[in-house]
Every structure is written in structure tokens, then in C-alpha cells.
Amino acid sequence: MPTAEGSLGFTRTERAVLFTGDDPLVLAGGRRLGPVEVAYETYGTLSPERDNAVFVCHALTGDAHAAGHHGDPGRVGWWDNLIGPGKPLDTDRFFVICPNLLGGCQGTTGPTSPDPHTGRPYGLDFPMLQMTDFVTVHRRLLEHLGIDRLRAAVGGSLGGMQVLQWAVDAPEQVRDAVVVAASSRLTAQNIAFSAVAREAIMRDPDFSDGRYAENGRPPHLGMAIARMMAHITYLSEEAMTEKFGRRLQGDEPAGSRMGLGVDFQVESYLNHQGETFLDRFDALSYLYLTRVMDYFDPFADPAAVERIADGGSRFLVVSFDSDWRFDTAHSRRIVRTLEHAGVPTSFREIRSAWGHDSFLLRPPGYHETIEAFLDGAAR
Amino acid sequence: MPTAEGSLGFTRTERAVLFTGDDPLVLAGGRRLGPVEVAYETYGTLSPERDNAVFVCHALTGDAHAAGHHGDPGRVGWWDNLIGPGKPLDTDRFFVICPNLLGGCQGTTGPTSPDPHTGRPYGLDFPMLQMTDFVTVHRRLLEHLGIDRLRAAVGGSLGGMQVLQWAVDAPEQVRDAVVVAASSRLTAQNIAFSAVAREAIMRDPDFSDGRYAENGRPPHLGMAIARMMAHITYLSEEAMTEKFGRRLQGDEPAGSRMGLGVDFQVESYLNHQGETFLDRFDALSYLYLTRVMDYFDPFADPAAVERIADGGSRFLVVSFDSDWRFDTAHSRRIVRTLEHAGVPTSFREIRSAWGHDSFLLRPPGYHETIEAFLDGAAR
Structure with a gap:
């Protein structure tokens, strides 16, 4: 069984214009955005019944390139250990889709894209986004791919928050929701860290x-x-x-080199x-996307929880015991709210020394839990 | 009993030149520094036997103005709740001394002081400091005040680290050492936070x-x-x-004002x-003083622990359960090392919701513990 990293081989980023000036994306905040181009990758084959699609939502600084490689087999996608033949997101069974998210800087329309009204990059004229706007774009991508319903939506950190929002916005579309190392509501400390980053x-x-x-000198x-x-x-x-x-x-011994540097x-x-980081990420995307996380609070609206409950999604929530960015209390809160509403929810706290980054790694029991959940869902 | 805040009334910062070009401070790193002027305050009266002196060491951004006020009774010193008549550092009984530390920016010689060789501020030509250099200066201040031995040395955070170093360098001079919310060795995460601050x-x-x-435009x-x-x-x-x-x-409701600002x-x-902070602290002092903390590791030298044990100091170590800058594990490590060496050591973890800042506040049991320790020492 080919389970080695990069077992998908060469993969490629596609692009699609999903909204145009005439058919703009209407944002939750009321503003309109068009054109909206989306970069995405797919792995595996869509079944004739179109019922094996698994949607992967990336974290804050992720991109569409989740698996395989783009020419250098030594540099594989960010979730290559999870996606591929024989892996938990098994490309022999599933058709896996991963887009760069709205407001990003890696192929999908964002603040550095040209504003059609001026021809210049949007800059701070780019509209403020909300989590639901990501989902609106993701759903349009599904439509573009001719898929009605997802076998599963899977995401870690900000990706998990998108999955949660999807289950609020269109629960009938998400059979299984996998929410890893995420939060339904940032704490003051979470917001504080992002705030200082934005100020910097x-x-x-x-x-x-x-x-x-425009002047080619980023911050x-x-x-x-x-x-x-x-x-x-x-x-x-x-x-x-x-x-x-x-x-x-x-x-050298400590005393001989003590200084203020490295x-x-x-x-x-x-x-x-x-x-x-400077080579691969954009400052404005960082500002806009972190702000979406700050404001995310879907359970503040009781109707949102009811919609999930009525929609029939089944949840797996995973946290890591050493994660102090979104500690297990964040996951427990999601689980408690879902269970209270009668949503079928599995929860697992994985032991891992590696903190929040654990969702990208393979601590024992983590991938097995996702695999078992998706297998169980299959039965 | 006058225990209200500011009960000391008007207090004043004194200055003394403790080292000169001819009689320079010889730093642990080998360089010489002179003149060294020290700003300090004292509260209470030195007993005829000169045996009631309590030395207070301040934290990273503290200063000599620990108690009373400088004209505005609404703005009292940073440890006014601890120092004064009837308070744990009872100025009816103790003669309390608090200097601004070496490398600081609030009256004591530091990187923005004039370099006698150039007439310009030292800037980055200021020598690297070590914890023991603070103690050397503190001891010279005692000498200047005609005091041989301290009834107690007390400090929180970086102040507690100075107290610990004092007990290493001259244990015979410190009868009671009170080490609050401190560390004998920063973790990688502690260093990381300071490193990012310095990089900024x-x-x-x-x-x-x-x-x-020199150009009047600080960073x-x-x-x-x-x-x-x-x-x-x-x-x-x-x-x-x-x-x-x-x-x-x-x-306003959230949606109406969402932006990237405050x-x-x-x-x-x-x-x-x-x-x-910009009005009251200097950037170079921040760099130099945080670096001293990074390198501090007195127990790396087994002889240091032996010196404490031989010197006869008695310790009180205090931590706060919600402090995650220097959590209780840091204090326990100090306690374990001291107890292993046979040093009389009391330890108390105080319940407080306020994190590291708790050492400046009055969570229940905190001041009482210090008071009882100093009272017990008196018997």
C-alpha cells in the first residue's frame, strides 16, 4: 500500500472565476465583490454518483496545495500526511478538494488582487470578511465542480472554524464535519495575540x-x-x-558571546x-483573515445551533492536550453545544507534545481517529 | 493604624555616585564601568544597630519609586500596598531601600547615560550585564548607606531573581530572602517572548x-x-x-463597525x-535587562547552591497559580534546589486570577505570607 509521503505524486493548482462583476459575491457585510477567482486542487476521482467529495479547509496561512508536490518531490503539500492513497483522506475512495480561501494571497481573490474599479490592488478598500463568506465561496466551488453534497468537510484551526460555519449555513450539504484544533469563539487572549500582530x-x-x-516594499x-x-x-x-x-x-561558552542578537x-x-514567511504570505491577508477569526461566534445565535441540529451533519471534534492557542476547552465548548442540541458528536483529545501545530503532524491516535470516524460514517 | 495606600506620604528619589572612573564597577563580563550613579529611595528609619534594613529589588520596568508619592497622592509607588506603616514591609519597624537597577533608565546609569569616553550616550557600547552585576551595585549602595547586613531582601519577577543572586554572591549579607513570581532559569518559551520583543x-x-x-526619535x-x-x-x-x-x-452592534483597528x-x-510605556521606559534598557534574565541560571553551578547553604539565608518562595510567565514550576524548581541543599525554605503558591501581575496586587494570603515570614524571622 503506497502510504509514503508524497504518494500522490505531481499535483496541480487549478483556477476558476466563480463570481464576476455581473454576478458578484454578496458578502455577509453587504458589500459586493467581483470578480472572485479561486485557486484549488483536487486529489482522487469524483465517483459517478458524485457522492465521495471531501472538502479540506486550510488554516490561517495555508493554501490550496494540500497534498502531492508541484515538481519537487521533497516539498509536499501541507496536509500530505493525511491525504493520499491509503491515508485517512483516502484518494482511492474520496475526491478531495482544497481551495485557497477568500481574502488569501495564494491564488484566490484577496486584498492584493486588482480592484476592477481602479485597476490597482484593493489594499484596505478590500471589504471586511466574515466566516460565512468563506463558506459561500466554497459552496460556489462545489457547484462549479458539479457536486451537491459533501461526504465530509475537514479542517484544522481556522479550517475547522470554516467547517463549523458550513454546518451552520448549509448543514444538509455536509454529511460529516471534522473540526480539529479549532474554536467557536476566541478568548480575549486569542484576540490579543492577533491584535498585537496586526499592530506590528x-x-x-x-x-x-x-x-x-504598488511600491514593491511590503511591511x-x-x-x-x-x-x-x-x-x-x-x-x-x-x-x-x-x-x-x-x-x-x-x-563557544556562554560568556564569550553574550549579545543582543541571536x-x-x-x-x-x-x-x-x-x-x-515574508516570501510566502501577504500582510493584508494576515490582517483580514485574523480579523475573521476574532469576530467568529456562531453559537451566539441559538438559531445557528438549531440549523446544525436540523441539518443532520455528524461531527468529529479533535483537540490536542498541549495546544494552548486553542486549548481543549475550546473544543469542549463546541462539543457541549452540539451535544446539547442533539447533534451526533464524537470528541477526542489527543495526547501530543507539539501544541497547536499538532494538527499538521501525526501524534498517535490522531489520524486513526479521523479514519475511524469517516469509516464509521460509511457504514 | 494607617494602612491606607500612600500612607507614607511624600517620598523622594535620592542619587549617589557609587563608582567613578577611578574606582569603576568591574562587571562579571570583565568590562569596567564608571561613573555609576544610582537612584534610590528609602522609607522608615535605620535603627541605631543598623539591623533593620529591607532591600527591595524591582522588576523589569520598575523603578526606585516603590512607595509613597512624589507630590500627587493619587499616584503612589509601584509597591505601595506592601511598604508603609503597618504593612508587611512595615516602615515603623524596617528601613526599606529600593534602587533603580543598573542598566535601567530611571535614574541609575544605563545605556542612555553619557559614555565618559565620548560624551555621547553609550547606546550599544554599553556593556552586557549579568545578574551578579546588579547585586554588586546593590551591595555598594548598602556600603554607601553604612549597612553591613540586610534583615531581608525582597523582590518580584526580575527582582526575585536579584534576591536569589544576592544569596549566591553574599549569603552572609541576606538574613531573609523573599523571592516572588521569579525563576532560576527561563524556559525556551520565556526567552522566545523576550526575543521577539527585542527583534521588534x-x-x-x-x-x-x-x-x-541623539536624534530624539526613539523606536x-x-x-x-x-x-x-x-x-x-x-x-x-x-x-x-x-x-x-x-x-x-x-x-454599536458588531457588524456596523467591524474593522482592522481597535x-x-x-x-x-x-x-x-x-x-x-513610551513615555516612561527606554528601548536599550529593555534590551539589556531582558537579556540578563535570559542568561540567568545560577543553579547551573553547584558551588552557587553550596554557597547559599553555607551562608545561612532563609528563603520564602512565592508563586501564583495563574502566572504563566513564570509559573509555579519555576518556583518549585528553586524550592527543590534549595531544600536539597538544606537551605531553610518556605514555599507558598497563592491562588490569584491575575497571572504574573499578581505580585503587584493583594490576592488573599499573599501579603499575609510575607508578613508572617518576616515576623517568624524576627523571633
């Missing part, structure tokens, strides 16, 4: 009121700081200790994370 | 290689971000939830903390 970006002189794309200072700080919250304290401890860079290995790691 | 400051274009004092962007991030770590998640929850600024109350709080 917007206060960067190079942010230029969101017009940096690298703010972006690097935002990413470094975020990375602290993605790893557990335990994982950081195991990975870096108090080890210094190089071999002395400790953990500093080198954070700097590296900050730098590599 | 040093990457700010206005940092100007540490020469900002406000970096400083505000550093402070905002630090404040997240000072409050517990629980306290943030209680204090701000997900409440929005103003009264929408949530927690964002307003962080912005305010960032702004007020």
Missing part, C-alpha cells in the same frame, strides 16, 4: 496604508514580528523546551520562521 | 543602531509592540477574559499599555 504590521512604516504592493518588519509571535503560540512550552531548551547557537537556538528558529 | 525594537528603523537618543513602534506582547504574558487568560471578554468598544476592549487596553 500596520505600524510598520512600509505598510503605507495598505498600498505597499517586512511587521510581518516577521507577527509570525515570530504567532509561532510561540503554535508550539507548546514543552515542545519548545524539548526542541531548543536553553541551548546556545554555536559551541544567541539562543530558539531565537534562531523564530528568526528563520519570520524570514521564510 | 531592533528592527524598528528608528532604533538607529541604538543611537536614537516607538518596536517599544509599543514589545510592551503589548509582554502584557499578554503578564495577565492570565482567565483575568483577560474576566476583564475584557469579547466586549467591543462603544455601543474594535475589542482588549485591543484598546493593549494599545494604551503600549502608548504609556
Whole structure:
């Protein structure tokens, strides 16, 4: 059974214009957006009955490239360990779809896309988004692919929040909902971390009121700081200790090299994370997408919970015990609300030392739980 | 009994030149520094036997003004709830001393002081400091005041780390050591938070290689971000939830005002903390002092523990259960090491919702514990 990483081989990002100026996307906030182009990938084959589609929703800085590789077999998609022949999202059985989300910067229309009214990038004229807007675009993509109903929707972190919103907006369309390391409502501390990241970006002189794309000088200072700080919250304290401890860079004794720069290995790691982020992510997308998370609070509306209950979706909620970005209390809250409404819900807290990032890894029991849930759903 | 806040009335910061060019401070790293001026305050009266001195060590951004007020009775010192007549550091009984620490920016020589060799502020030519350098200066201040031995040394956070170092360097001089919400060794995560703060400051274009004092344009962007991030770590998640929850600024419904700015109350709080910090603290001091904390690791040297054990100091170690900057595990490690070496050590974890900041507040049992420890020591 070919279960090695990258077993899907070469995969490719497709693009589709799903909304146009004449047929715009009507956002929850009331504004209209068109054209909207969406980048997406698919893996596996859609069954003749069109009943084996599994939709994957990515996290904050993810993209459409979830599995396989784009030419370099050493660099596979971000969820390649989950998606492929014989893997939990088994491409021998499922037709897996993963789009870059609305407001993103990796192929789907976002704040750096050209505003058709001006020909310039939208910048801060891009409309504010809500979680439901992501789902509206995802549903249009399904329509484009000729699929009525999903066998499953699966997502981690912000991806899990999209899955939850989908079950609110169109529960009849989602048979099985897999919500991993997510939240139905950020805490003040969650919001605080994102707020400081946004401030770092917007206060960067190079942010230029969101017009940096035009002068080719993005707010690298703010972006690097935002990413470094975020990375602290993605790893557990335990994982950081195991990975870096108090080890210094190089071999010299501490006293001989003490300075204000990169002395400790953990500093080198954070700097590296900050730098590599600059090449692959956009500052405005970071602002818009984090804000969507801050405002997300679907259970504030009792009717939303009723809609899920009436719709017949079945849930798997997964948390990781060392995740302190969205700790298990966030997942328990989702589970409690769903169960209270009579929604069939499985919950599993997975032991893992790796904090929030665990949803991208393979701690024991995690993939097995998803596989068993989807298998159980099949019966 | 006058226990109201500010019961000390008007207090004043004194200054003393404790080291000169001819009699320089010899730093642990080998460099020499002179002159060194120290700002300090004292409260209460030194006994004729000179045996009632209590030394207070401040935290990262503290200063010499620990109690009383400087003219505005509404603005009292940072530890006024602990210091005063009838309070745990009872100025009717004790002579309390609090200096601004070396490398600081509030009266004591630091990186923005003039370098006698150039006449310009030191900037990044200021030497790297170690915890023991603070103690060397504190001890010279005692000498200046004609005091041989301390009845007690007391400090929270970085202040507690100074107390611990004092007990290593000159245990015979510290009868009772009170170490609150401190650490004997930062974790990778602790270092990571400080590292990102330093990067935010040093990457700010206005940092100007540490020469900002000369052009009068300090790195406000970096400083505000550093402070905002630090404040997240000072409050517990629980306290943030209680204090701000997900409440929005103003009264409008969420949808009508959603933007990228200060929408949530927690964002307003962080912005305010960032702004007020700019007026009162210096960027280079922030860099130098946080670095001292990163490198602090006294128990790495077994001889250090032996010196404490031989010196006869008695310890009280206090932690707060919701403190996640230096959680109780940090305090337990100190306690375990001291007890293993036979040092008389009391330990108390105080219940408090307010996280690391609790050491500045009065959660039930906290002040009582310090008072009882100092009373017990008196018998």
C-alpha cells in the first residue's frame, strides 16, 4: 500500500472565476465583490454518483496545495500526511478538494488582487470578511465542480472554524464535519495575540496604508514580528523546551558571546520562521483573515445551533492536550453545544507534545481517529 | 493604624555616585564601568544597630519609586500596598531601600547615560550585564548607606531573581530572602517572548543602531509592540477574559463597525499599555535587562547552591497559580534546589486570577505570607 509521503505524486493548482462583476459575491457585510477567482486542487476521482467529495479547509496561512508536490518531490503539500492513497483522506475512495480561501494571497481573490474599479490592488478598500463568506465561496466551488453534497468537510484551526460555519449555513450539504484544533469563539487572549500582530504590521512604516504592493516594499518588519509571535503560540512550552531548551547557537561558552542578537537556538528558529514567511504570505491577508477569526461566534445565535441540529451533519471534534492557542476547552465548548442540541458528536483529545501545530503532524491516535470516524460514517 | 495606600506620604528619589572612573564597577563580563550613579529611595528609619534594613529589588520596568508619592497622592509607588506603616514591609519597624537597577533608565546609569569616553550616550557600547552585576551595585549602595547586613531582601519577577543572586554572591549579607513570581532559569518559551520583543525594537528603523537618543526619535513602534506582547504574558487568560471578554468598544452592534483597528476592549487596553510605556521606559534598557534574565541560571553551578547553604539565608518562595510567565514550576524548581541543599525554605503558591501581575496586587494570603515570614524571622 503506497502510504509514503508524497504518494500522490505531481499535483496541480487549478483556477476558476466563480463570481464576476455581473454576478458578484454578496458578502455577509453587504458589500459586493467581483470578480472572485479561486485557486484549488483536487486529489482522487469524483465517483459517478458524485457522492465521495471531501472538502479540506486550510488554516490561517495555508493554501490550496494540500497534498502531492508541484515538481519537487521533497516539498509536499501541507496536509500530505493525511491525504493520499491509503491515508485517512483516502484518494482511492474520496475526491478531495482544497481551495485557497477568500481574502488569501495564494491564488484566490484577496486584498492584493486588482480592484476592477481602479485597476490597482484593493489594499484596505478590500471589504471586511466574515466566516460565512468563506463558506459561500466554497459552496460556489462545489457547484462549479458539479457536486451537491459533501461526504465530509475537514479542517484544522481556522479550517475547522470554516467547517463549523458550513454546518451552520448549509448543514444538509455536509454529511460529516471534522473540526480539529479549532474554536467557536476566541478568548480575549486569542484576540490579543492577533491584535498585537496586526499592530506590528500596520505600524510598520512600509505598510503605507495598505498600498505597499504598488511600491514593491511590503511591511517586512511587521510581518516577521507577527509570525515570530504567532509561532510561540503554535508550539507548546514543552515542545519548545524539548526542541531548543536553553541551548546556545554555536559551541563557544556562554560568556564569550553574550549579545543582543541571536544567541539562543530558539531565537534562531523564530528568526528563520519570520524570514521564510515574508516570501510566502501577504500582510493584508494576515490582517483580514485574523480579523475573521476574532469576530467568529456562531453559537451566539441559538438559531445557528438549531440549523446544525436540523441539518443532520455528524461531527468529529479533535483537540490536542498541549495546544494552548486553542486549548481543549475550546473544543469542549463546541462539543457541549452540539451535544446539547442533539447533534451526533464524537470528541477526542489527543495526547501530543507539539501544541497547536499538532494538527499538521501525526501524534498517535490522531489520524486513526479521523479514519475511524469517516469509516464509521460509511457504514 | 494607617494602612491606607500612600500612607507614607511624600517620598523622594535620592542619587549617589557609587563608582567613578577611578574606582569603576568591574562587571562579571570583565568590562569596567564608571561613573555609576544610582537612584534610590528609602522609607522608615535605620535603627541605631543598623539591623533593620529591607532591600527591595524591582522588576523589569520598575523603578526606585516603590512607595509613597512624589507630590500627587493619587499616584503612589509601584509597591505601595506592601511598604508603609503597618504593612508587611512595615516602615515603623524596617528601613526599606529600593534602587533603580543598573542598566535601567530611571535614574541609575544605563545605556542612555553619557559614555565618559565620548560624551555621547553609550547606546550599544554599553556593556552586557549579568545578574551578579546588579547585586554588586546593590551591595555598594548598602556600603554607601553604612549597612553591613540586610534583615531581608525582597523582590518580584526580575527582582526575585536579584534576591536569589544576592544569596549566591553574599549569603552572609541576606538574613531573609523573599523571592516572588521569579525563576532560576527561563524556559525556551520565556526567552522566545523576550526575543521577539527585542527583534521588534531592533528592527524598528528608528532604533538607529541604538543611537536614537541623539536624534530624539526613539523606536516607538518596536517599544509599543514589545510592551503589548509582554502584557499578554503578564495577565492570565482567565483575568483577560474576566476583564475584557469579547466586549467591543462603544455601543454599536458588531457588524456596523467591524474593522482592522481597535474594535475589542482588549485591543484598546493593549494599545494604551503600549502608548504609556513610551513615555516612561527606554528601548536599550529593555534590551539589556531582558537579556540578563535570559542568561540567568545560577543553579547551573553547584558551588552557587553550596554557597547559599553555607551562608545561612532563609528563603520564602512565592508563586501564583495563574502566572504563566513564570509559573509555579519555576518556583518549585528553586524550592527543590534549595531544600536539597538544606537551605531553610518556605514555599507558598497563592491562588490569584491575575497571572504574573499578581505580585503587584493583594490576592488573599499573599501579603499575609510575607508578613508572617518576616515576623517568624524576627523571633
